[in-house]
Amino acid sequence: MANATEDMIRVTLPDGRELEMRRGATPREVAERIGPGLAKAALAAKADGQIVDLGRPLEHDVRLEIITERSPEALDLLRHSAAHILATAVREVRPEAKIGFGPPIEHGFYYDFEVAEPFTPEELEEIEARMKEVVRCNDPFERRVVTVEEARELFADDPLKLERLEEFGEDEVISVYRNGPFLDLCRGPHLPTTGYLKHFKLLSTAGAYWRGDERRQMLQRIYGTAWFTEKDLKEYLERLEEARRRDHRRLGKELGIFSVHQEAGAGLVHWHPNGGIIRHTIEEFLKRTLLEHGYDLVYTPHVASEELYEISGHLATFSENMFPPMEMEDERFRLKPMNCPNHIMIFKSETRSYRDLPIRYSELGTCYRYERSGVLHGMMRVRGFTQDDAHIFCTREQIGEEFDKLLDLVDYMMVTFGYEYHAFLSTRPEKALGDPAVYDAATEELRKVLERRGLEYQIDEGGGAFYGPKLDIMLVDALGREWQGPTLQLDFNLPERFELEYTGADNRAHRPVMIHRTLLGSMERFIGGLIEHYAGAFPVWLAPEQVRVLPITDAVRDDAATFVAEMKKAGLRARLDDRSETLGYRIRDAETHKIPYMAVIGEREAEAGTVAVRRRGAGRKQDVVSRAEFIERVRREMETRALT
Numbered sequence: 001m002a003n004a005t006e007d008m009i010r011v012t013l014p015d016g017r018e019l020e021m022r023r024g025a026t027p028r029e030v031a032e033r034i035g036p037g038l039a040k041a042a043l044a045a046k047a048d049g050q051i052v053d054l055g056r057p058l059e060h061d062v063r064l065e066i067i068t069e070r071s072p073e074a075l076d077l078l079r080h081s082a083a084h085i086l087a088t089a090v091r092e093v094r095p096e097a098k099i100g101f102g103p104p105i106e107h108g109f110y111y112d113f114e115v116a117e118p119f120t121p122e123e124l125e126e127i128e129a130r131m132k133e134v135v136r137c138n139d140p141f142e143r144r145v146v147t148v149e150e151a152r153e154l155f156a157d158d159p160l161k162l163e164r165l166e167e168f169g170e171d172e173v174i175s176v177y178r179n180g181p182f183l184d185l186c187r188g189p190h191l192p193t194t195g196y197l198k199h200f201k202l203l204s205t206a207g208a209y210w211r212g213d214e215r216r217q218m219l220q221r222i223y224g225t226a227w228f229t230e231k232d233l234k235e236y237l238e239r240l241e242e243a244r245r246r247d248h249r250r251l252g253k254e255l256g257i258f259s260v261h262q263e264a265g266a267g268l269v270h271w272h273p274n275g276g277i278i279r280h281t282i283e284e285f286l287k288r289t290l291l292e293h294g295y296d297l298v299y300t301p302h303v304a305s306e307e308l309y310e311i312s313g314h315l316a317t318f319s320e321n322m323f324p325p326m327e328m329e330d331e332r333f334r335l336k337p338m339n340c341p342n343h344i345m346i347f348k349s350e351t352r353s354y355r356d357l358p359i360r361y362s363e364l365g366t367c368y369r370y371e372r373s374g375v376l377h378g379m380m381r382v383r384g385f386t387q388d389d390a391h392i393f394c395t396r397e398q399i400g401e402e403f404d405k406l407l408d409l410v411d412y413m414m415v416t417f418g419y420e421y422h423a424f425l426s427t428r429p430e431k432a433l434g435d436p437a438v439y440d441a442a443t444e445e446l447r448k449v450l451e452r453r454g455l456e457y458q459i460d461e462g463g464g465a466f467y468g469p470k471l472d473i474m475l476v477d478a479l480g481r482e483w484q485g486p487t488l489q490l491d492f493n494l495p496e497r498f499e500l501e502y503t504g505a506d507n508r509a510h511r512p513v514m515i516h517r518t519l520l521g522s523m524e525r526f527i528g529g530l531i532e533h534y535a536g537a538f539p540v541w542l543a544p545e546q547v548r549v550l551p552i553t554d555a556v557r558d559d560a561a562t563f564v565a566e567m568k569k570a571g572l573r574a575r576l577d578d579r580s581e582t583l584g585y586r587i588r589d590a591e592t593h594k595i596p597y598m599a600v601i602g603e604r605e606a607e608a609g610t611v612a613v614r615r616r617g618a619g620r621k622q623d624v625v626s627r628a629e630f631i632e633r634v635r636r637e638m639e640t641r642a643l644t
Contacts, residue, residue: 010061021058028054028192031066041068043196044077044189051077053143053189069228079104081141081191082200082226083111088182089130090222093123098160099184100210100219107236108225112208114160118220119205127222128202138195139180143188146174154183160210161185199233200226203240207374214372239479246479248531249378255536255593257527257544258379267376267383269524274544277573278530279523281542283364285416285641286388286520293409295362295390300342302366306332311497312341321369335368340491340516343391344498347512352502357512358394358402364523365389379528386523392515393500396438399513400445403471403488406517407453410473410486413519417530418539418643421485422456424472426463434467434492442490442513443469467493477533489516537594537616539644540637547574547634548590552583552602559606563599563627570631571638574599591616597634 011019011030019033027045031038031054045052046065051073058064067073083102090097090113100112119127146154148165151174155161164185168174177186179194191197202224210216225240227233244250252258257275260268271279287297306325309315314322318337325332336342343361352359366386375381394402414421425446428439446469450457457471464470468490475485491514494500501509520526530538540546547567551560557578567574577586583600590598600612600622611630614622625633636642 009058011058012061012063014063014065023059024057026055026057027052027064027066030058030064034066038066038068042066043068043071043074043191046073051189053141054192055143056189074228075226076104077189077191078197078228079109079226080189081194082197082224083109084141084177084179084182084184084186084190085131085134085194085197086111086127086202086222086224087113087184088134088180088194089127091182092130093127098158100160102184108203108223110221110223112210112219112221114210114217114219118207119222124202124205124222131197131200131202134180135194135197137180138193140193141188141190142178143190144176144178146176148174151176151185155185197226199228199230200224201233201237209374212374214374243479243481243532246532246535248380248528251531251536252378252528255531255544257531260378265383266373267371267381269379269382269384275527277544278527278538278542282520282523282527286364287362289409289412290360290362290390293360293405294358295360298343298346298361298363300336300339300346300363300365302336302368303333304336304342306334308341308345309334309337312344312494313497314338314341321371323368323370336365337367337369339363339365339367339387339389340391340494340514341498344494344500344514347393347500348498352393352512354395354502354504354510357502358392358398360390360392362390363387379524379531382522382524385525388518388520388523388526390517390519392517393495393502393512394515395502395504395510396442396513399442399490399515400449402515403446403449404453406488406515407449407455407471409519410488414473414475414485416641418533419485420476421473422458422476423450424458424460424463424474425450426460426465426470426472428464428469429462429466432464432466434496438492439464439469442492446471446490465489465491467491475529477529478535479532483529485521486519487517487521490514491516535594538596539642540596540634541639541641543594543596544573545575545593545595546572546638547597547599548586548595549574549576549599549601550583550586550590551576551578552600554578556601556603556606560601563601563611566627567631567634570635572631572634587614599630 007023008020009023011021019030021030028042031042042054044054044067046067047058047062051067067077083104087099087102094115098114100114102109102111148168151165152162154176175187177184177188177190202222204223206221207218208221210219225236227236255274256272257278258272259270261270306315314337322337323335325334346361347359364386366384368384371381371383392402427443428436432439470487470489472484473486475483477483495511495514500512502512504510549560549564551557560578561576564574564576579586587598594616596616598614600614605611609627610624611627612622612624613630
């Protein structure tokens with residue numbers, strides 16, 4: 001007879017307490033042992049760091065944490081289960097639907113289906129209603145481990161699942177989950193029952209290639225969101241609606257900022273006059289700032305020989321993101337996907353001394369990358385973009401000081417444009433090049449810079465590039481969303497590949513370190529983000545039209561036109577609206593186009609040399625000031641780059 005202790009296991013709780021449980025006990029039983037309140041709140045468990053169902057047997061000593069709604073993992077668990085409930089409902093509405101993947105994602109979930117016809121809005125409503133019925137059934141999510149042969153039999157009528165099965169390794173555990181009539185190939189885990197899903201909403205449908213491969217069939221993807229409380233769901237839907245209102249694609253068209261034309265090429269942005277002014281203003285501000293901070297402005301060609309990218313290694317590692325080669329006089333050229341190899345050529349054109357370093361090259365360089373059509377998105381994901389790019393060549397001893405200066409610039413830029421931000425420090429990956437000690441020493445130098453400045457940051461373990469550690473700056477916009485912002489990246493690889501050298505104080509040749517950095521990223525993505533951040537209502541210094549002058553009658557038109565000319569001479573961007581429409585109509589039009597100031601001129605203003613000023617969003621409120629005072633007010637806002 002086996003010893004009784006062999007049938008028991010030790011369960012260590014997060015607070016260090018230990019419970020003795022029978023072998024095969026479940027996390028649900030552990031929660032019940034701890035207390036009825038926890039048992040009621042339990043959703044799943046974390047066993048030795050792995051999330052498991054409440055019903056999973058525990059076969060050995062384990063560190064166990066019960067997951068509740070308050071746990072960071074809870075929302076993913078909820079949304080993964082919501083995806084299965086969605087698939088259950090789809091199978092009832094479209095029994096012939098083949099099942100793809102259904103993962104949780106940030107703020108929600110989706111599931112891919114192979115169907116003969118796309119889902120209609122009416123079907124989406126029907127599917128959501130069916131999901132509510134599935135929830136009311138309160139069916140348990142039941143896990144079962146099966147063999148490959150059993151799985152093939154279970155999914156014999158679903159080729160998408162059969163294809164996935166072929167990718168499983170020999171030793172891989174294959175599990176399936178059932179809730180009511182629906183069976184899915186899934187690793188789990190899930191909520192205890194379908195009834196735990198209370199607050200959800202289906203949002204949209206879209207096409208999606210199977211496995212993300214545009215050579216494969218097009219599936220239909222249904223997106224949804226799920227939350228633990230009605231309040232959270234309502235707040236998210238309100239944020240979503242606000243995001244739609246701020247969508248840069250809609251506002252970009254309405255405000256005459258940009259357009260993309262299929263006949264001219266997907267992913268290629270056309271800047272309209274208003275967009276051109278915004279971009280010009282930002283670029284001129286950026287160039288002046290960089291010159292003040294010791295940068296040299298350079299310009300490089302839009303194409304280069306393939307030889308350049310063979311040396312850099314981009315042809316071997318990045319070619320799928322490059323446009324195809326162009327052949328000319330037995331030489332192959334490529335549209336440039338990045339600026340760094342060209343800047344290296346400029347560095348190599350002269351003999352360099354340690355006294356010359358650091359050297360800082362900056363370029364607003366237009367690059368071209370092949371992005372799949374399915375990921376193109378307005379100004380945010382494009383095929384042609386102008387990069388705010390710079391490369392700094394320095395000694396290893398100068399790394400800390402240069403990063404300190406770079407973070408000064410980052411802070412100045414982000415504050416100027418009204419963004420909050422935080423940083424990620426990405427450390428050495430397994431396949432890093434060169435001496436690990438050098439890589440780690442550089443990482444520690446960056447860490448010291450961040451800590452000395454008191455800048456909030458998180459560690460991205462192993463997330464550094466193979467050629468060096470990096471700092472990623474995440475911007476937080478007006479809706480609390482995070483966007484990729486400035487990137488500061490150390491590179492020990494390209495200086496080696498291109499055999500870059502400088503003469504040191506010892507009169508010997510040394511290898512410089514290269515720092516890649518962007519402050520704004522691409523002009524397309526940055527301005528697209530600004531449109532959404534400001535909801536198109538740009539501060540005065542960025543607004544393409546700063547003042548719209550509105551004469552009340554034809555009698556004061558000439559006076560109003562003279563005032564417009566006066567403002568333009570003072571460097572302001574002003575326009576006369578002398579249409580025959582009513583004053584109220586023209587004011588509403590100016591508000592619609594988010595003009596910061598409306599300057600109304602009637603007979604009294606014409607006689608007194610004044611102007612009645614209305615501020616965007618201030619309703620009927622206006623103040624009458626002298627024209628010189630008004631011009632000075634706007635100029636002051638421009639010069640200080642005031643945000644309000």
